[in-house]
Amino acid sequence: DARVTQTPRHKVTEMGQEVTMRCQPILGHNTVFWYRQTMMQGLELLAYFRNRAPLDDSGMPKDRFSAEMPDATLATLKIQPSEPRDSAVYFCASGSHLPTRALAKNIQYFGAGTRLSVL
Amino acid sequence: AQSVAQPEDQVNVAEGNPLTVKCTYSVSGNPYLFWYVQYPNRGLQFLLKYITGDNLVKGSYGFEAEFNKSQTSFHLKKPSALVSDSALYFCAVEAAGPDTGFQKLVFGTGTRLLVSP
Numbered sequence: 001d002a003r004v005t006q007t008p009r010h011k012v013t014e015m016g017q018e019v020t021m022r023c024q025p026i027l028g029h030n031t032v033f034w035y036r037q038t039m040m041q042g043l044e045l046l047a048y049f050r051n052r053a054p055l056d057d058s059g060m061p062k063d064r065f066s067a068e069m070p071d072a073t074l075a076t077l078k079i080q081p082s083e084p085r086d087s088a089v090y091f092c093a094s095g096s097h098l099p100t101r102a103l104a105k106n107i108q109y110f111g112a113g114t115r116l117s118v119l
Numbered sequence: 120a121q122s123v124a125q126p127e128d129q130v131n132v133a134e135g136n137p138l139t140v141k142c143t144y145s146v147s148g149n150p151y152l153f154w155y156v157q158y159p160n161r162g163l164q165f166l167l168k169y170i171t172g173d174n175l176v177k178g179s180y181g182f183e184a185e186f187n188k189s190q191t192s193f194h195l196k197k198p199s200a201l202v203s204d205s206a207l208y209f210c211a212v213e214a215a216g217p218d219t220g221f222q223k224l225v226f227g228t229g230t231r232l233l234v235s236p
Contacts, residue, residue, distance in 0.1 A: 004162070033223065043163075043209065043226045056223060091162050106151060106170070106213065108224065110162030 002026045004111035006092050012117045018080040021114045024073055025094030032075045033093040033108060034060075034067055043091075049075065082118045089113045121146045121214045125227035132200045133235050140195040140230045142210030151213035152193040153224060154184055158206045166208075169193060180204070200234045207231050 005024040013019055025032050033048040047057035052069040060067065064083070069075045079086055093108040122145045132138045144150055151170055155163040167178025174186045184195045195208060208231075211224040 042228045045223055045225075048223055093162070106153075106168060107165045108155075108163075110164070112160070112162050 002109075004092055004094050004109050006090075006111035006114050008114060009112065010115045010117075012119065013082055014119050015083055016081040017118075018078065019082045019086075019116060019118075021077045021090050021092075021116070023075040023077070023092030023094075023111060025075065025092070026109055027073070029094035029096050029109070030072070031055075031095045032069060033095075034075070034077050035091040035093065036088045037091060037113070038088045046077070046090075079116075082116075084118045087116055087118050089115050121150075121212045121225050123210045123212050123225060123227040125208075125210055125230045127230050128228075129231040129233060131233050131235065134202050135199050138197050138200045138204070138232065138234070140208050140210075140232060142193045142195065142227060143191050144193060144210070144212045145191065146212050150193075152184075152186065153211040153213070154178065154182070154193075154195050155209045155211060155226075156206050157209065157229075163209060166195070200232075202234050202236055205232055205234045 004026055007022045030051050034046040036044045036046055044059055046060040047067045048055050049069050064079055066078045091110050091113045093110045095108045124143045126141055130140055153168045154166040156166050157163045166182050167176050167184055169176045169186045177183045182197050184193055186193050207229045209229050210227040214223050214225050
């Protein structure tokens with residue numbers, strides 16, 4: 001049963017510390033998304049990648065957040081330094097892109113999320 | 120810019136009754152519309168999508184959605200609700216992007232469905 005795997009599931013840290021969240025997309029998927037979910041803001045797209053290249057990271061605070069795909073099986077989201085307002089659930093999702101829109105599957109498969117608490 | 124609106128924060132329905140979760144959208148061009156469901160402490164799961172064709176789309180767990188172009192709506196429906204359907208439901212529209220094909224989704228704020236026994 002193919003699934004998106006996120007680690008860690010829970011993270012508690014102190015303000016100012018670096019936080020790294022990892023995501024293993026479904027094998028063969030070439031589009032990876034990072035979302036943040038909070039009660040106040042709902043579900044926000046932070047960034048997404050196609051074939052490991054960033055396609056849109058306009059939703060991500062650039063001064064402290066960074067997202068990368070070192071290889072096709074790993075996506076990372078880093079926060080440095082972390083702040084209490086970063087406390088949220090961070091989701092990774094992956095999907096399959098096909099070049100012709102009518103053929104594209106267009107479905108995103110979500111991981112279980114990383115619940116981050118910054119004290 | 121593309122957007123979706125889910126006017127109800129919560130929908131309450133008794134088990135066995137039909138349910139409707141509302142969604143309206145704003146998009147230029149032909150819309151790609153989706154419904155996702157989120158159970159507690161889980162990621163979102165795909166339910167169904169409308170790309171083109173029949174206005175009534177059938178999806179997982181007995182859910183269906185009706186695309187109405189004139190009303191710019193894509194309401195989620197189920198003929199007979201189950202207690203296990205209680206969850207958070209998100210409507211989404213695909214946004215225009217820098218290339219053709221699979222793009223990012225713009226999600227609504229979510230509607231909590233509560234099905235009582």
